[in-house]
Amino acid sequence: MSDYSPGFEPLEHFKRDAERGAPAPVDFSERIMQRIELDSAGGSSYKAYKPKRMAIGIALIVLTVTLLCGFTYAITAGVLTIKDDAGREIMQVQSPEPIHAEQVELLDRIKRTVNNQLQQGEAAIIIMGQDDIDAVKRHEEPESYYPVFQGFSYSSTEDIPTRLVGHLNELKKLGDQVADAKLTEVELSPYLGHPNVLEPEKWVEASESGSGYPYAYYKLKPDDQAYMEDAVLSLTYRKGDSTFRLSGTYGEFTSVTVFDKNPSAERIHEVSGIPIYHTNGQDAPYLTWLEPVGDGELMYWLNSNADLKQQLRFAEAVIKAAKH
């Protein structure tokens, strides 16, 4: 912004920049018309539509396997791609960045410290490291950020406030018993938004007592809106010594990324036509899947100490209950 002056008009500047940096014109008409003709000839709807960049998947055709249920997967360069029966990518499984145990412990300590300062219904966003603290103060996106909550808890799905949960209401269909496991707790967590839009002067800076590592947090009291479509609902069920913690959120996820140390097609399972991925080799293995609802999908995670067979039975019960 070198041409700044007190009378300077930012939107004029934006317009000039936008005109100078505009992307080159693209003629979409041919590809759109071809796509329409192709789909009309096949008698299908546009469910089969695949965005342009996904075309790269075609090169991987030799590695693509069609499963009995219709969805496919391809694996290349350590990245596993799962597609639905219409050829649309729904999940990508890839290795995470290396994580040092000390980093995880440090984060846990800081989260606990901040969480202890919250009242029920309050939340906070935590930023770690001086670089990220400086970034949010410049309204820039930090490398990472971590929400913590003192969310609302309920003891029955009947108690979940309808007006707050939007499409997540589908989860109420599960009721207080799933596959012989009984509900013990329901937690509703809000969506807090992006940290770079928060007011810079309201970040509280601190350092972790053991290591002196700098962090900052921003306390929020989320309004009702934060509990609408972007909220996360977690239901904990128990059967004997087994605990099943199911988390769900609604969104229009064109594709989601799941992190796993060793992405493997062997850990793709199918339940009622829905691919479920079982992460492994991490501290907290879990099952995850997407289920179409309305114009978007409900995304689920299942954390459990039960064996895989029991977890899949539980997931199946969840999928079947949601369909009724």
Next chain:
Amino acid sequence: MDVNESMEPLSADRIEKLVKAVQAGQVEPYRAIVLHFQRRLHLYCYHMIGDRAESEDIVQEVFLRAYREIGKYRQTVSFSAWLYKIAYRLCLNALKKHKGQHRLLSLIQLQWLTAPTASSDESADGLLIGLSPEERQLVILRTLEERSFAEIAELTGSKAIALRKKFERIRKKLRKQMREEKLDERLFPGL
């Protein structure tokens, strides 16, 4: 700014006739609709999400979804407004998709999070970074497409007077942001 400089603009009446033809089962008239809107929608999506490759994907999706759902379109709003509503929704989804992944991984404490994979905000000097999608849309429609508040009201479903006030608030917010940036540059040169 004429965002469709290579195209002979179609009148609103002409567009509605083309839409009716498509609703009646003809396919080819849809090409003229695509040609008419493609450049402005491309720029709109690009500035909304700040990513060149993804904005192209979204534009394609807008036109395909609009074609698929064209039977539902009624002339209670202009076709342009209807099309922009689809585009806004898809842009919003693209923005939510990335932050959604980021957020949810954190929520269930699976791992150390890495940077978001998209929304590079490469457009227009990052001025729109701190704005909400709704504010971005207003700035794009008003500043780049030079639409009146009445037109934007039709596109967004908001009231023109509220949009005018909101636009002024955004203008002030951006001025303040720039003043602070300038101050930072003076106090911390080289940062």
